[in-house]
Amino acid sequence: MRLAIFLLILCIFEYAVAVDQTNFKTCDQSSFCRRCRNVKPDNTKFALVPGTLNIYSDSITADLQHKDNKHLFSLKLEGIEKGDTFRLLIDEKTPLKPRYRVVDSLKEIPKPGSIKVQEGQGELTITSGSNKAVVVADPFRIDFYQNNVLTVSVNAKGLLTFEHLRPKPQELGTDSPDANEVKSSDEITDPGAWEENFKSHHDSKPYGPEAVALDFSFPEAEVLFGIPEHADSFVLKSTSGTDPYRLYNTDVFEYILDSKMALYGSVPVLYGHGPKRTAGVFWQNAAETWVDIYTAEKNVVSSIVNFVSGSSKTDPPAAHFMSESGIIDVFILLGPSPIDVFKQYTELTGSGPLPQMFALAYHQSRWNYNSEDDVEEVSAKFDEYDIPMDTMWLDIEYTDGKRYFTWDKFKFSNPLGMFRNLSKLGRHMVIIIDPHIKRDDQYFFHKDCTERGLYTKTREGKDYEGWCWPGAASYPDFFNPEVRAYYASQYLPSNFKTVTADVMIWNDMNEPSVFNGPEVTMPKDMIHYGNWEHRDVHNLYGHMHVMGTFDGLLGRDPNQRPYILTRSHFAGTQRYASIWTGDNTADWGHLQHSLKMCLSEAVAGFSFCGADVGGFFGNPDAELFARWYQTGAFLPFFRGHAHIDTKRREPWLFPEDTRLIVRDAIRKRYAFLPLWYTMFYEHEMTGEPVMRPLLAHYPQDKEGYNIDYEFLLQDRLLVRPVMDRGASKVNVYFPSTDDKKTGDVWYDINTLKKYTNAGYESLPVDSRTIPVFQRGGTIIPKKERIRRAATLMKNDPYTLVVCLDRAGKAQGTLYIDDEKSYAYRKGEFNYLLFEFENGQLNVNFKSKPNFKTTAWIERVVIAGLDRTPKSATLIVGGVSQDLEVLPHEEGVAIRKPGISVLELFTIRLNF
Ligand SMILES: *[C@@H]1O[C@H](CO)[C@@H](O)[C@H](O)[C@H]1NC(C)=O
Numbered sequence: 001m002r003l004a005i006f007l008l009i010l011c012i013f014e015y016a017v018a019v020d021q022t023n024f025k026t027c028d029q030s031s032f033c034r035r036c037r038n039v040k041p042d043n044t045k046f047a048l049v050p051g052t053l054n055i056y057s058d059s060i061t062a063d064l065q066h067k068d069n070k071h072l073f074s075l076k077l078e079g080i081e082k083g084d085t086f087r088l089l090i091d092e093k094t095p096l097k098p099r100y101r102v103v104d105s106l107k108e109i110p111k112p113g114s115i116k117v118q119e120g121q122g123e124l125t126i127t128s129g130s131n132k133a134v135v136v137a138d139p140f141r142i143d144f145y146q147n148n149v150l151t152v153s154v155n156a157k158g159l160l161t162f163e164h165l166r167p168k169p170q171e172l173g174t175d176s177p178d179a180n181e182v183k184s185s186d187e188i189t190d191p192g193a194w195e196e197n198f199k200s201h202h203d204s205k206p207y208g209p210e211a212v213a214l215d216f217s218f219p220e221a222e223v224l225f226g227i228p229e230h231a232d233s234f235v236l237k238s239t240s241g242t243d244p245y246r247l248y249n250t251d252v253f254e255y256i257l258d259s260k261m262a263l264y265g266s267v268p269v270l271y272g273h274g275p276k277r278t279a280g281v282f283w284q285n286a287a288e289t290w291v292d293i294y295t296a297e298k299n300v301v302s303s304i305v306n307f308v309s310g311s312s313k314t315d316p317p318a319a320h321f322m323s324e325s326g327i328i329d330v331f332i333l334l335g336p337s338p339i340d341v342f343k344q345y346t347e348l349t350g351s352g353p354l355p356q357m358f359a360l361a362y363h364q365s366r367w368n369y370n371s372e373d374d375v376e377e378v379s380a381k382f383d384e385y386d387i388p389m390d391t392m393w394l395d396i397e398y399t400d401g402k403r404y405f406t407w408d409k410f411k412f413s414n415p416l417g418m419f420r421n422l423s424k425l426g427r428h429m430v431i432i433i434d435p436h437i438k439r440d441d442q443y444f445f446h447k448d449c450t451e452r453g454l455y456t457k458t459r460e461g462k463d464y465e466g467w468c469w470p471g472a473a474s475y476p477d478f479f480n481p482e483v484r485a486y487y488a489s490q491y492l493p494s495n496f497k498t499v500t501a502d503v504m505i506w507n508d509m510n511e512p513s514v515f516n517g518p519e520v521t522m523p524k525d526m527i528h529y530g531n532w533e534h535r536d537v538h539n540l541y542g543h544m545h546v547m548g549t550f551d552g553l554l555g556r557d558p559n560q561r562p563y564i565l566t567r568s569h570f571a572g573t574q575r576y577a578s579i580w581t582g583d584n585t586a587d588w589g590h591l592q593h594s595l596k597m598c599l600s601e602a603v604a605g606f607s608f609c610g611a612d613v614g615g616f617f618g619n620p621d622a623e624l625f626a627r628w629y630q631t632g633a634f635l636p637f638f639r640g641h642a643h644i645d646t647k648r649r650e651p652w653l654f655p656e657d658t659r660l661i662v663r664d665a666i667r668k669r670y671a672f673l674p675l676w677y678t679m680f681y682e683h684e685m686t687g688e689p690v691m692r693p694l695l696a697h698y699p700q701d702k703e704g705y706n707i708d709y710e711f712l713l714q715d716r717l718l719v720r721p722v723m724d725r726g727a728s729k730v731n732v733y734f735p736s737t738d739d740k741k742t743g744d745v746w747y748d749i750n751t752l753k754k755y756t757n758a759g760y761e762s763l764p765v766d767s768r769t770i771p772v773f774q775r776g777g778t779i780i781p782k783k784e785r786i787r788r789a790a791t792l793m794k795n796d797p798y799t800l801v802v803c804l805d806r807a808g809k810a811q812g813t814l815y816i817d818d819e820k821s822y823a824y825r826k827g828e829f830n831y832l833l834f835e836f837e838n839g840q841l842n843v844n845f846k847s848k849p850n851f852k853t854t855a856w857i858e859r860v861v862i863a864g865l866d867r868t869p870k871s872a873t874l875i876v877g878g879v880s881q882d883l884e885v886l887p888h889e890e891g892v893a894i895r896k897p898g899i900s901v902l903e904l905f906t907i908r909l910n911f
Helices: 002-018 031-037 177-186 300-309 338-349 372-384 415-424 444-452 481-489 534-556 588-602 622-632 656-671 673-686
Strands: 046-048 059-066 072-080 085-092 116-119 123-128 131-136 141-146 149-154 196-198 201-203 212-217 223-226 245-247 269-273 278-283 289-294 318-323 328-333 362-364 391-394 428-432 466-468 471-474 504-507 564-566 578-580 638-640 711-713 717-719 729-734 746-748 759-764 772-775 778-782 798-803 810-816 830-837 840-845 856-863 871-876 879-883 885-888 891-900 906-910
Touching (some): 031 318, 072 123, 072 131, 085 338, 269 338, 328 338, 372 391, 372 415, 415 428, 504 534, 622 656, 798 810
Parallel strands (some): 362 391, 564 578, 798 856
Antiparallel strands (some): 141 149, 196 201, 223 269, 278 328, 466 471, 711 717, 746 772, 778 798, 830 840, 840 906, 871 906
8 A cells, every 4th residue: 555655656746747848849849840840931842743644533643853852752642532522642752661651540441533634734633523633743732622712722832841761871871972962952951850859868760850741721711720639729820939739649737728739639630711611631640740820810910011011912821731750641621611621521530429328428537436435425425416427437546556457456346336336326437447557577468468569669679668657567559450459358248357348448648648758658769560660650549549449348248339538539539439638727717728629629520528527637616616517518528527636526515506506507418418419429420510619600700710618519509608707797609690790599598588689799697507599490309307317318208499590490300219239320210300380390200210219208398489379289190189388488388299209290389
């Protein structure tokens, strides 16, 4: 025990000392970033080589040459069959050794479609569907047109960099005349090109400089957004005079806000948006990447500069991607609408699968629940205070000395009994499994990895050893399929005997976090499967870890949808896991950033995102705690979590009024679960994000571009949480549908009060208010009988809330299945479409209802009628029945229609 505490203190000490801002590189401290950033614009060295063009039915290839050093590159351009998308690949024609290509990010290899090619004077036009790419040979650039409108330009700024692999300078014989010629035009003189030091860490860089970089301009855009994960605004800021945004999966201790510093995840997709068009680029590269942003700053200085220089038009917004190694593999997504372009991205990398219902409900976590009794008591208290809760979480202290797949036998002597108890209440448990493996000869996992050579290796071929929660630790090489198979097999009931198939998994620290490593991670010259350097694959490590976990959970129970939470992520990880924003802090700024960060993740494929409710570090006061629950209740992933050094903060430990506000917020979440579940089904089917920025549906509303303190859930709800201390009012922005400043009609979800004006509206709030509005024109399914866990509400009746638009119409969907298995993929589900028009509500099945349920509709609420109906008539199978209509808030409620969700029906209002 004492030793364990000592090690823990040592660990925290190590951790706290290893991480402040100066322990992470700036661009200037990174040789490749310096080199790429120093490339002068408007003077590209690259040109296509005449006579090397090959035209195929679905692609073209040509040689690209660096004009000074004459090095040759091969270029390939494909038009992708589905979605308005092109793929551009550039690699060395004959590299000294192969360069890394990402393969695990895409859901499958995208099929190229047929193209038409027209050769012109020094340029080439490639038509794919209604899109075209115009390739200019010299100076090299490509212009992409969607429906004849120039939407994305590649290398328009001339910042293309492709550092070819080369022998180390001293290995090059100086007496060879050839060598001298190459040297003069091809020297890379940056002192960090062949080896680099940062703090006490040395990077041996055996392959020398091998960076790739390219710029993308968006002529139709006014703002750029994307490239999570950063604790910054949704719209990207200009990097002029600052560091570029950095993508390098890193465990940052107490991360700061309004920062371009790298965080735990890297998703290299970036969008350009303007009133008429949205387009994107997906830069598929897993090495460390920096992104410079060129946007006209809306500030006095730039207007003065423009005034002085007499320029009326500034350059279009642009982004400059710079990666340390790999190849150029980029998808150009041509939109034209925001939803189109988000779908084009998920068409490539996949959408998040429909989770089990419990995963969308409320999760209770802390570092740590300390024993089975502790778990039992917390679960019981939720019942005592009548607060719904579906899932209890265990952080690292449940293990036997941070040996994953084992239990601390003193604190958790009967885990199966604990799970059985939770299951009886309809509850679940999630336990943490991290990738660092304790170097302990008695630990089976370590023994297996050592004997079978499953760890990531050093340059000398030894097992790499770092320092993390267990003390000395090694890191399985998840890039090796054999390692993933071994790891997955550990989840089999025959191996992991102390968990049931309902226990789900949290993968943390998988950047990977290495307390004593450079920038708290693994050195770049470590070696992975296939002889790739960690440098080439760093941002994918967590992704490969999660793939192994997903396989493990499926192997354990092929018919149950796995639930995984991961901290590290890359493009495509959304196919396997949900994410959260990592180790945030209990302050108002972090609460506000939880929205901005999840919005950026949502447009990058990660709809299932949330932040630690209450804040991980520090102790929230009652007001912040309550406001955080109110906000978290409307974010996709909803979990309270806290650091081991914080005070216990279960809701009943706060004063009664706070406890009741928290209870109320969680109960609101449960009431909306049918909507959440329907939205996540539709997300899986369409790839459209669940959580959306205003511009997704109001692309012309420029005021809305920079509003990232409110958001949409699909196009049905507008959420504007209270996120300021002492607020007695909030300024809600109702977006406008066109430039004439007319908007939709919105209804307060509690009072059904109607708002008809676009623009800012100052609304009074009290401590209980969560400003959320339903859009006129939508129908939302809810359940209003709240139980202790969502899993117990499966057969409960539905309420439909019909909010009418200006024309008196509305529609909405409801999706129902067993909430747990994959039977829905074989058609066992019901998918209903409700439509209201001319005073009449109709239901249709979007496909044949195949899931048996006793659930029924107990109430229909209608808001926005211009007359009050006297009664209603229900018509089912030709039989009519009168129903009572009662006033309800600022609308009406039709009581007890009592219709099964498996029946077709009509409800007619009688005026
Ligand atoms: C399960 O619940 C029973 C009854 O409340 C309790 O006595 C027992 O300790 C619980 N078991 C575990 C392992 O928590």
